[in-house]
Amino acid sequence: EYTSLKEQTESLKSKTKKLQREIDRRDREVKEMRRVLGLSGGEGELLQKLARLSDNLPGTVLVNNLRWNEGTVDLNMMTDQENLDFAAAVKKMPYWRISRIFQRRFGETLNHISLQLVPAEEE
Numbered sequence: 785e786y787t788s789l790k791e792q793t794e795s796l797k798s799k800t801k802k803l804q805r806e807i808d809r810r811d812r813e814v815k816e817m818r819r820v821l822g823l824s825g826g827e828g829e830l831l832q833k834l835a836r837l838s839d840n841l842p843g844t845v846l847v848n849n850l851r852w853n854e855g856t857v858d859l860n861m862m863t864d865q866e867n868l869d870f871a872a873a874v875k876k877m878p879y880w881r882i883s884r885i886f887q888r889r890f891g892e893t894l895n896h897i898s899l900q901l902v903p904a905e906e907e
Contacts, residue, residue, distance in 0.1 A: 833879045840873045857901045864893045
């Protein structure tokens with residue numbers, strides 16, 4: 785009987801952990817949805833500006849994540865191209881300037897770039 789109770793207890797602990805992870809994941813989703821719902825509609829030309837940004841990024845860049853906030857665009861990208869000059873790509877566009885950039889190399893071939901852009905007219 786003790787063994788049976790111990791197995792049931794372990795099973796319940798496992799189910800509790802699984803449910804807690806699910807609750808945490810959903811809490812994060814709700815938090816993100818509230819953040820997005822709290823944003824203003826923004827400017828109507830944003831999609832065109834993002835399209836122009838995309839057109840100016842080198843073809844060897846894979847955008848893993850794009851996050852738009854009220855006044856910034858955060859990009860996480862990967863590339864295997866060495867010596868990639870993002871500043872030159874962004875300078876081609878009158879809309880954006882680089883607020884923050886972080887590059888890290890993984891192994892011999894892969895580069896990860898985190899880039900934050902702000903509207904060029906803001907200082």
